[in-house]
Amino acid sequence: MRKLTLALALGALAFSPGAAMAWGGTAHAVIDRAALAAIPQDGPVFLKAYTDYIAASASLPDSWRGDSENFSKIEEDPNHGWFREQFLFLKPIPRSRYEFLIALYKRYETIKDSDPATAARTNVRWTGTLPYAAIEAYDRLVVCMRQVRKAQATGQDASVPAQHCSFDTIRLGHYIGDGAQPMHDSIHSDGWRGENPRGFTTDRTVHGRFESQFVDGIKLTVADIAPRIGAPGHRSGDMFDAVLAYLDEAGDKVAQVYMLEKRAGFADFADRDVRAMVYERTAAGAAMLRDMLCRAWAESAQPPAKVTPAPLDFANPRFNPETGSAPD
Template sequence: MFKHRFLWVAALSASFLLPQTSYGWGGRAHSVIDQTAIDAIPTDGPVFLKQHAALISQSASIPDTWRASSEPFSKIAEDPNHGWFREQFAFMKIPPRSRYEFILALYREHERLLATNPAAASRMNVRWTGTLPYAVVEGYGHLVADMRLIREMKAKSLNTNTLETDVAFMVAWMGHYVGDGSQPLHVTIHHDGWVGPNPKNYTRNPAVHGRFESRYADMIALDEADLLPRLGAVAHQNGDVFNEVISYLDRSHQDVEKVYALDKSGALDDPKNPKARELIYERTAAAAAMLRDLVCRAWHESALPPEVNNSDPTNPSSPGYDSATGSVPAALARAPASSPAN
């Protein structure tokens, strides 16, 4: 488990500071997103997480600390999980339901481009496309499995305190990617300044990323009270989880140009600008709502018996087996039919 990590993280103060690098929503926004999501969990959700709200909110930016060049193995593995630069892999009409299938599809396109456009080929890889939705749904699976174990242990009158703390950190871990996914500049090739044709003369300065997600959130003192009224009722409880996450990222992408237009107008220098404030409020509230919804759905799904698949997805004789990835892509996820009791 993560016992030693939790002892360390629990000792962090609310003023925990990250290196000054534009990695994702700033420390304030990530913390507020997570705190809001946990406080908004309804009574039929995993209410035990409310006891760990401080741990979750204070751990919200931990995944960014895994991206320093001083830890190269960690950085190489972690960097792609924070972005989803859809324009870069527009040749894929529908993203595959497997991280490895996605990586292999990128490699095949990389190989094709090498002969005609080496510059484009150099960016046809996970570092320049991102793997954010896979990080979210993989984290979701971890939550379902461990929440199911909590239920089993409680049924046997066993103490679940340690496992509940582990789950709280997993919520913060997955929640970081959910938060990044609501930031428009995390779902576009224009993540650090406008690239390519630029008829509207948007800035090409990478600093635009930090001006929006960190500096402006700090300037307006973003707070939970700004987000809670914007959350709405629990949603995303039906339909396939992966498809729900993809749709969530597509919605974020709609605001890419809005960020650049606000920056160009000088709105991101004005903490009283209503359009800039509203975009920050709307996007961070969307993240808090999505995190709450996924956590609640995981809890409800954990009450259901595990689905029994008669075929082993890693067995070469299983239907749909992909010999390149060594597995069968994930099937469409079931939706909890109702909200089971705690």
């Protein structure tokens, strides 16, 4: 009875209006499987042994967002979105989660009387923290991959650090998968908001109808997107900037998603254009995840960089007394 009650509760959560469950289980698992299959021989191939575990757990971070576990929910909810229109005032994007949050609050204080409607959504929940969640998971992967390399180099059992890496891959894969879905990168995540000259739907179910109902209806598989993933990229350059650019590319497609919805409400599983959008976006997610895993593996071959003065040192020229640390 307890198991049945729990299952019913989780089911109700998945379909509740306030629970924006990303891509649904199908697409998240396909993205992870496709990314792992695309890892080249000079990448972290050890992760392929954990493909079934990673794919089966692809939606795990969504389970940390239940109303009954509110400490977890408050921390985790923002990690699944990046509502860019909410912080156009903020350039460049801070390289610190906490500097970002403080900037939001300062903006809220500035506009709360003159523009209370905008101020009501100028907070962490309605702006999102997805790129920070992704880069934090990436950093953890670099650390555990160093431990895998060390174990391999000394002939020790590498299975424990490899398991740590597979768990961090679940987290990174989920956030990167979310970011590939245009509605996770816009205020129009659950129906069009604000001025609407093209008459896009304001129905909150649009999110689920696209990323879950349609994806399940077309029976998305790895074979559908594997040819679209392409060669590995992001071999160099700043990874945080790459994540921001990746989210911008996805967010720029949100109007296209709504235009496609006007045709048949995502109910026509034979619609080739909607299929093409799903294939392109999930392939983009798989490619980005593959690239970040490979880049983390390459970075793990180097010893940790010595930061002087340390980020917590008041003498660091970038030290921010409001956060107690220097940003990356």
